Amino acid sequence: MFWRRSRKEELVSSDGWLIVGLGNxxxxxxxxxxxxxxxxxxxxxxxxxxxxxxxxxxxRVAEGRVRPGGPKLILAKSxxxxxxxxxxxxxxxxxxxxxxxxxxxxxxELDLPFDTIKLKxxxxxxxxxxxxxxxxxxxxxxxLRVRVGIGRPxxxxxxxDFVLKPFASAERPNLGVLLExxxxxxxxxxxxxxxxxxxxFHGRAAQ
Numbered sequence: 001m002f003w004r005r006s007r008k009e010e011l012v013s014s015d016g017w018l019i020v021g022l023g024n025x026x027x028x029x030x031x032x033x034x035x036x037x038x039x040x041x042x043x044x045x046x047x048x049x050x051x052x053x054x055x056x057x058x059x060r061v062a063e064g065r066v067r068p069g070g071p072k073l074i075l076a077k078s079x080x081x082x083x084x085x086x087x088x089x090x091x092x093x094x095x096x097x098x099x100x101x102x103x104x105x106x107x108x109e110l111d112l113p114f115d116t117i118k119l120k121x122x123x124x125x126x127x128x129x130x131x132x133x134x135x136x137x138x139x140x141x142x143x144l145r146v147r148v149g150i151g152r153p154x155x156x157x158x159x160x161d162f163v164l165k166p167f168a169s170a171e172r173p174n175l176g177v178l179l180e181x182x183x184x185x186x187x188x189x190x191x192x193x194x195x196x197x198x199x200x201f202h203g204r205a206a207q
Contacts, residue, residue, distance in 0.1 A: 016072040017190050018098045019044065020089050022107040022130040024081050024164075033150040034082060034163040037106035039175075040148065040182035041075050047183065048073055057091035071190050074098070083129035086137025093138065103143040104186055105134060110159055112149030114171055115178060117185050117201045120145050121194055144194065146185045148178065 021041030022034075029035055041062075045052060048064030052075070055061040062075040074096055078088040093103055101121070107130060112118055122142040125131035135141040153162035167175055181201070188197035 016074050016096050016098055016102070018074050018076060018089070018093055018096060018103045019186055020076050020078075020085070020103065020105045020134070022082060022085055022105060023077065025079055029164065031166045032164050033167060034108055036108045036148045036150060036179070036182075037146075038077050040106045040146075040179050040186070041077060043179050043183040044073065044186060045075055047187075048075075050075060052077065054079075055092070057088045057095060059088040059092060061092070066187055073186075073190070083133055085130040086133035086135075089134050090137035100138050100140050100143045103138070104146060104189055105131065105143055106146040106148065106182055106186065107131065108150045108163060109147035110150060110152055110163070112147060112151070114149055114151040114167075115174055116149035117178075117181050118147040118149070119185055119189060119194060119198050119201060120147065144189055146182055146189070148182050 019041065021037035021039070023029065023038035024032070024034060030038070045062045048062070048066055050062030050064040052060040052062045055076075058079050059076045060079065063072065065072055074092070076088065076092050078085045080088065089103065089105075093100065107128060109118070111126065121144050124141070125135060131145070134143065150163065153159050185197060185201050188200055
């Protein structure tokens with residue numbers, strides 16, 4: 001089910017970008033590697049002065065602008081688990097009138113080192129159930145992705161277990177910087193476009 005927007009909402013969101021932070025709900029998961037996308041959204045919410053509140057789409061949403069006159073950012077965290085992210089994302093995109101190419105998904109990436117940010121548009125899901133469900137619900141994989149590296153599990157540890165563990169003590173001193181970099185990457189995509197953002201962030205580690 002989708003909801004009728006008022007004319008005021010249509011005007012407010014005409015320049016909007018839907019920024020989705022992937023993760024699982026509840027305190028059990030909030031500090032785990034799989035929730036790094038939602039952690040980055042907390043940084044963005046602080047920057048835009050937004051507070052997350054319940055939305056009918058089954059998500060928590062915060063809205064604002066990084067600077068006066070800048071593009072509208074609609075930050076969203078699904079209330080459900082990672083593998084059911086698509087429904088809320090699709091519902092919010094339709095509610096706010098946002099095309100898939102203006103949807104930015106911030107998510108954990110096993111295939112990148114911990115201190116790395118990469119950006120892309122479209123492509124496969126690489127076994128990531130959140131991306132898989134979003135592509136299915138939107139009817140296209142051509143949304144933007146901010147891929148936040150969490151590294152590969154050590155030894156023979158199952159990746160499914162690894163992503164549901166908190167960051168290691170050796171990683172935590174740099175975690176805040178990595179989250180700031182992820183938030184910067186979102187702003188760069190929105191302000192400067194994907195190519196410029198890739199040129200800025202690819203090939204460098206978190207500083």
